[in-house]
Amino acid sequence: MFTLSKTEIFRGKNFNAVHNRGRSFANHALVILVVHDERYNGKVGFAAGKKLGGAVIRNRVRRLMREAYRLNKNSLRHDCGIILIGRKSIVTAKFKDVEKAFVDLCKRAKILKP
């Protein structure tokens, strides 16, 4: 139930569509972009920009965001698409901080299951 295969991850055009049209919610560690659309069916995307650092740092940031999404995705609604973007302070953050930040943003975006 906690799996996250590559069929659930955005590719190409869909990613750009969500990135351009999504509503954004942000705190110190993360930005999330949300689009309410049945077609996306709970798909997700991750982004870590070049400003964060080199390849090692960006890999770590993406993995932390993947883990935060994977462990909490069952409590989210399925009729939307989400993109997570790392911000500067996530570089030094621990996993628990990232998870807390993600859940917090989901509450504000009202995409948690009722």
Add this chain to the structure above:
RNA sequence: GCAGGCAGGAGAGGCAAUCGCGUGGAAUUUUUCUGCGAGGAAAGUCCGGACUCCACAGAGCAGCGUGCCGGGUAACGCCCGGUGAGAGUAAUCUUAAAGACAGUGUCACAGAAAAGAAAACCGCCGAAUUUUUCGGUAAGGAUGAAAAGGCAGGGCAAGAGCCUACCGGUUGUCAAGUAAUUGGCAAGCCUGAUAAACCUCACGCGGAGCAAGACUAAAUAGGAAAGGGUUGAAGUUGCUCGCUGACCUUUCGGGUAAGUCGCUGGACUUGAGCGGCAACGUUCAAGCAAGAUAAAUGAUUGCCACUAACAGAAUCCGGCUUAUUGACUGCCUGUCAAC
């Protein structure tokens, strides 16, 4: 013991449990089991190849690169050994190190003079005349980054390779060495620097790059108009040849921007023997060790270490360069103390 030099390996997390990712295999039919899963620099893209397409790659000019000698290599701007020069008490280290009598350019300011055997500002010497002039002179001063071999003696009116000894350089010759070069002898006394200025000489280099390239699907759809074209389109590097031999350019109107291969078994890794001073070569045995495509290594808990770096494969190899924590092993040099 202290100080220093060189070489080398290893480079911070490990084990167990639970959840999870990429890929190969097996079972089974959609769930299980299991193998493997980042680096010494994976980096910068600075060189060299392999591979693919353009004539399996051709000729000339232009252009670019390399530059002591010999060897290694698939190849190199890399590596090893040696020579010269420089630094260090030494071990050792550094070195784009061909040619400046083939030619051309540049050498600011200062200085008399900055390049072809030329030059007299002060000084020195001689002469005239009286405070200036003429002649000789590159030893001394002054200028400069650099002043026409250095230094000593003879010589001279004063001086000068004018003459002599030594040193340095050049040329010739003999010897050693595969060679760079080194050593001896002789000669004439000997014409700056810059080639990371143009250049000369020798050697090498065809162009693009896996987003190369090949194939399969899908898409009202192998669309339309104008112009050029077998009297040669287009490509082949910049030009000229040579070669291939039928499409090309612009505008308008539409779509796709999906998948498979290339994609990892190779100048491979490990061990032993042999040849070589070494780089490296060769023989035998064993082994197979990432292959993604919004892009795989993470999270939690426990124990042990530690607060310890730089950092993530994207076609693949050989180098170089740069980033980098705390130590370790071996050899060598100097110095101090003891024997």
Add this chain to the structure above:
RNA sequence: UGGGGUAUAGCCAAGUCGGUUAAGGCACGGGACUUUGACUCCCGCAUCGUUGGUUCGAGUCCAGCUACCCCAG
């Protein structure tokens, strides 16, 4: 991933063959003029991205590094 380019004052920039105070404009700071401000005038403001090398001498030539920008399916 591959290919190509740029860096000179806070900003925009010139500097062709190496040569001795690195042009110029805007901005900024100080001064003069004015009762005050503006305008005008004068003065000031550069480790030439960085580290080495060649040279008597480097913004310029050569090599390494750093940052930024552009192009290719």
